[in-house]
Amino acid sequence: MAVFGAGGYSIFVRFVKGLGASTHLSDSFPWGLWVGFDVLCGVALAAGAFTLSAAVYVLHLEKYKPLVRSAILTGTIGYLLVIFGLIMDLGHPYRIWHPLIMWNPHSVMFEISWCVTLYTTVLFMEFSPFLFEKLKWKKALRAVHAVIIPLVILGVVLSTLHQSSLGSLFLIVPYKLNPLWYTPWLPVFFFMSAIALGCAMVIVESFISSVLFRRGLEIDLLSNLGKVLVVILSIYGLARYLDLSSRGALGLIFQPGFEHAMFLAEILLAIIAPIGLLIFPRVRRNKLGLFMSATMVVVGFILNRFNTSMTGMVRFSGVKYLPSWMEISVSFMLLTIGLILFAIAAKHLKIFDEDSPCLLPWQTCRDNVVCCLPTPAKVAIFSAWAFALVLIWTGVNDFARFKPLNHPTHTESAAKSEPNDLSQYPNLPKDFTFSKTDPDIGLVTFSHSDHFLVGAECKDCHEHAFSIISTDKKGAITDYHSQKYCGSCHDGKSASNDCISCHKK
Amino acid sequence: MEKAKGFLFDITKCKLCGACWIADKERNKLPIPEGDFTKDKLSENAFLEMDRRHDRGVRFSCMHCLIPTCASVCPVAAFEKTSIGAVIYHKDRCIGCRYCVFGCPFNVPKYEWDKPLPYVRKCDFCYSRIIDGKQPACAQACPTGALIFGNRDDLILEAHRRIRENSNYVDHIYGEHEVGGTSLLLISDISMYKLGYPGNLSDGAVPSLTWEVLEKIPNVVLIGGTFLAGLWWLTNRRNEVMQAESGKKDNSSDTESGSEGGGK
Numbered sequence: 001m002a003v004f005g006a007g008g009y010s011i012f013v014r015f016v017k018g019l020g021a022s023t024h025l026s027d028s029f030p031w032g033l034w035v036g037f038d039v040l041c042g043v044a045l046a047a048g049a050f051t052l053s054a055a056v057y058v059l060h061l062e063k064y065k066p067l068v069r070s071a072i073l074t075g076t077i078g079y080l081l082v083i084f085g086l087i088m089d090l091g092h093p094y095r096i097w098h099p100l101i102m103w104n105p106h107s108v109m110f111e112i113s114w115c116v117t118l119y120t121t122v123l124f125m126e127f128s129p130f131l132f133e134k135l136k137w138k139k140a141l142r143a144v145h146a147v148i149i150p151l152v153i154l155g156v157v158l159s160t161l162h163q164s165s166l167g168s169l170f171l172i173v174p175y176k177l178n179p180l181w182y183t184p185w186l187p188v189f190f191f192m193s194a195i196a197l198g199c200a201m202v203i204v205e206s207f208i209s210s211v212l213f214r215r216g217l218e219i220d221l222l223s224n225l226g227k228v229l230v231v232i233l234s235i236y237g238l239a240r241y242l243d244l245s246s247r248g249a250l251g252l253i254f255q256p257g258f259e260h261a262m263f264l265a266e267i268l269l270a271i272i273a274p275i276g277l278l279i280f281p282r283v284r285r286n287k288l289g290l291f292m293s294a295t296m297v298v299v300g301f302i303l304n305r306f307n308t309s310m311t312g313m314v315r316f317s318g319v320k321y322l323p324s325w326m327e328i329s330v331s332f333m334l335l336t337i338g339l340i341l342f343a344i345a346a347k348h349l350k351i352f353d354e355d356s357p358c359l360l361p362w363q364t365c366r367d368n369v370v371c372c373l374p375t376p377a378k379v380a381i382f383s384a385w386a387f388a389l390v391l392i393w394t395g396v397n398d399f400a401r402f403k404p405l406n407h408p409t410h411t412e413s414a415a416k417s418e419p420n421d422l423s424q425y426p427n428l429p430k431d432f433t434f435s436k437t438d439p440d441i442g443l444v445t446f447s448h449s450d451h452f453l454v455g456a457e458c459k460d461c462h463e464h465a466f467s468i469i470s471t472d473k474k475g476a477i478t479d480y481h482s483q484k485y486c487g488s489c490h491d492g493k494s495a496s497n498d499c500i501s502c503h504k505k
Numbered sequence: 506m507e508k509a510k511g512f513l514f515d516i517t518k519c520k521l522c523g524a525c526w527i528a529d530k531e532r533n534k535l536p537i538p539e540g541d542f543t544k545d546k547l548s549e550n551a552f553l554e555m556d557r558r559h560d561r562g563v564r565f566s567c568m569h570c571l572i573p574t575c576a577s578v579c580p581v582a583a584f585e586k587t588s589i590g591a592v593i594y595h596k597d598r599c600i601g602c603r604y605c606v607f608g609c610p611f612n613v614p615k616y617e618w619d620k621p622l623p624y625v626r627k628c629d630f631c632y633s634r635i636i637d638g639k640q641p642a643c644a645q646a647c648p649t650g651a652l653i654f655g656n657r658d659d660l661i662l663e664a665h666r667r668i669r670e671n672s673n674y675v676d677h678i679y680g681e682h683e684v685g686g687t688s689l690l691l692i693s694d695i696s697m698y699k700l701g702y703p704g705n706l707s708d709g710a711v712p713s714l715t716w717e718v719l720e721k722i723p724n725v726v727l728i729g730g731t732f733l734a735g736l737w738w739l740t741n742r743r744n745e746v747m748q749a750e751s752g753k754k755d756n757s758s759d760t761e762s763g764s765e766g767g768g769k
Contacts, residue, residue: 020618027548027615030606058733060740091601091616091623095581098600102581108715109580109604111722153733157726164718171714172578172608175705187718 007333010326014088024324029313033323036309037331038085040166041302042078043116044190047198048205049075049123050159057152066218067225069130069351070209071202076123077341081334082116088330108168115162122155130349163194170308178312179249180263186308189240193270193301196232199225200274200297207291209346217287226284229297230275237271258402261395262303262311265388270300273384283377292381296388303392311395320402509571509590509688510635511657512644513664516693516700517673518651519562521555525643525652529553529566532631532642549615552628553643556701561693562651563700566643567592567613567628568680569688570710575605575614577712583625590657590688591630599624610684610703610711630688657688664692685710 014022025032048071055061056068087093099113125144132141144151167190170177183189203222210217244250253260274293283289314321323331345351523542530537535550547554547565554565573592576584583598584605601623605614617623631641639645644654653660661681668674679697680687683706691697698704 015621018617018619018621018623026618027606028612030603030616054733058737058740060737060744089602091603092599093601095600098598099580102598104577104579104582106577106712106716106719107580107582107604108719109578109602111719113580149737153730153737156733157729160729161722161725168715168718169604171718172574172604172711174711174714175610175703184714 003329003333003336006325006329010330010333011088013326014330019089019091022324022326024321024327026319026321028317028319029321031309031313032321033310033327033331034085034089036306037302038334039082039089040305040309042082042085042334043162043166044194044197044301044305045201045298046075046078046082046123047159047163047194048202049078049126049198050156051195051198052202053126053152054156057149058156064221064225067202067206067221070205070346071198072123072126073130073342073345073349073351074201074205076120076127077338077345079116079120079123080341081338083120084334084337085331086116108165108172111165112162112169115158115165119155119158119162122151122158125151126155130345130351134349159194160191164188164191166190167308173313176313176316177308178252178259178315179247180244180252180259181308181312183243183247185239185243189236189243192232192236192239193304196229196236196270196297197301199229199232200294200301203229203290203294204298205342207287207294209342209351212343213346219285219287219290222290223281223284226278226290226293229294230278233271233275233297237267237275240267240271256398257315258395258398259307259311259315261391261398262307265391265395266300266303266307268300268384268391269296269388270304273380273388274300277377277380277384280377282374286377289377289381292385296384299388314399314402320399507589508656508658509588510630510654511569511590511660511688511690512641512652512654513660514564514652514689514691515664515667516561516563516651516691516695518649519555519564520649520651521557521562522648523555524646524648525564526553526555528642528646529628532634547613547615549617549626552626558700559695561695561700563702564652564689564691565611565613565701566689567630568611569628569630570684571686571688572684572710572712574608574610574684574711577715578604578608580604587632589630589632589635591632591635593629593632594625594627596624601625608711610706657690660690664690668692682708684708 010022019025023032023034052064052068052071056064083096086096090096096113099110100117104110126148129141129144129148132138132144164187167186167188170182170186171184174182203225206217206222244253253263274297277283277289277293277296283293310321521543526542526545527537529535529552533552535552538545538550543555543557545551545554546556552566556563556565569590569592571586571590573584573586576582576586576592579599580602581598581600583595584592585595586592601616603616603625605625606612606616614625614627616625631639631643634641640654644652647653653663655663661678664678664681668676668678673694674692675694675696677692677697679691679693679702680689685708691702693700696704
């Protein structure tokens, strides 16, 4: 309830007082947690749906069929939450359909809008059989089954585009994003990590639901998935390494600052630790080992999305961004809604095959393979998490001490030149308001004394002899010299009537 | 078609009188803050910032890039690069995603953070005034000739002339090539980077970075779709063959005992 109360209040503030009041965003840091978590992670966590449906329906790896339903369910919920997050984040959410009719194919965001729309539709259609089954709508069920293969292929293509385009989003800021994360390969990396994240999410959610619903775990399948994970992560890790070294950015890893700690935590959790653990069949075939490794992958890639969208942007932006409690509460509420929806669907629709009794990971070592994790693995898991937490902690600490350096010369503006002595110029004209010569420009007031205070001389400003005054051309040139215009002051008494005062050249 | 217009801002000539700043406020009907105008930073209520840096007057405003990043990133094409050079904003299209604020290499577009339904705001090159044959308000107001308005090509020639004739200038026109060229050109007797302008911009237009990826989409869809369909057909066929063979095995009972892989 507290989650919903806080979230609801935050939504209220957002739509009544605006984004400035509800978030810590600013012109220097326009994208924060709602983009970094709700959208980027929401989409990435839904990646299990396209990965597994491709494996089952396109590659005919039928053995993974028991997992595909929960993956599609997660995907559908994930995309719903992404859309909800967008509604919070967009300035004009009621115009969310604009990209569909107002095209700009040069915009990554345009591509993303289309992908979100189409893929959400596809996911709903892939999800619909579960509902139709429950409702016993046989015809509708048959209709969906007839198009399921093209649908899945469309879904995989759309996901490929969507996952990678979230990376392309950041290609536009080569001058702002830290080179640890900015690379022309961002779209490819986002896509590869989405596949890994998708597999890991399937493992994690199978585990959680097995505890929630006291059901068995498809440990064979899941440990197979763990093997796949090792392969994907290895390719991904190698690619990241090659990319960093080819751009000469490897040295940056060891440059002090919060970025390097966050980068190392990300790499450790997302790549090194899970590979190191899952490469051993004993860990892979163990519930706890598999679950802990998959959780690392999930947390590690969430960290990766955070780093790409937030950590890497801090130094350039010159602003220390930390999400406000309202941003956090809304994201937390979305997560809770997602979990509740998942639980409801899992309870009422046929998502999991229910068979064997529950085997909790902390139960005693009856089944040696599934329940008992070898001690070295336990130590490895514990130390990886501890090390990652220390890294994140140092990162946050460094961040707290970090003083953003904006443009190099802001501070110097204080050191103004000493004011000249006004008494030297007793005959300065009074403040002068130019008549409204142009309806758009309006009244412009010059203070002669202010100009002298900053050390200007007449000819500095009057080089073009009052270019701002539009003459109506009726008066003769001599009018300027007469009492009518300049001459009224420049009479040799109140102000100089030297020719050079007005006619510099 | 009219020639593309531009500004030339000569930092050595600016006396920081503030006329352009007031002109911007009046033209765009913005509230005028109290106190020192150099403290007024770019915001939703300041499309033009005049700051004192290294004892010089420095102008920050929309650069009106020749290949504008904001126009490229906007998913609904709310920004338009007009033929006269102005980059203008169609607020009725905007969905408020802030990709322009995020992407602009000069950090120019500003967002109305305190409004429930916020828009993006920035200098529009006084588009309506140019259409009427007038100068932009700030250029019109400048009394020292530090800011002059004209055809961009002519202004570049003029800037080169000034640099050639006076050795005090840094031999660089900021905006001639940066991010593919901008309509606001700046010359100075001190490095623009020292004055707070982004110094690391290369000459390539920023939007090409994303376009290189986006233009591959049709291929990804076609090749990816065909590839996946092919894979489906291949694995489906393999399964059919396997089923047929195992069926044959079942029918003819134990006549064939050797195992056969799922090749083909």
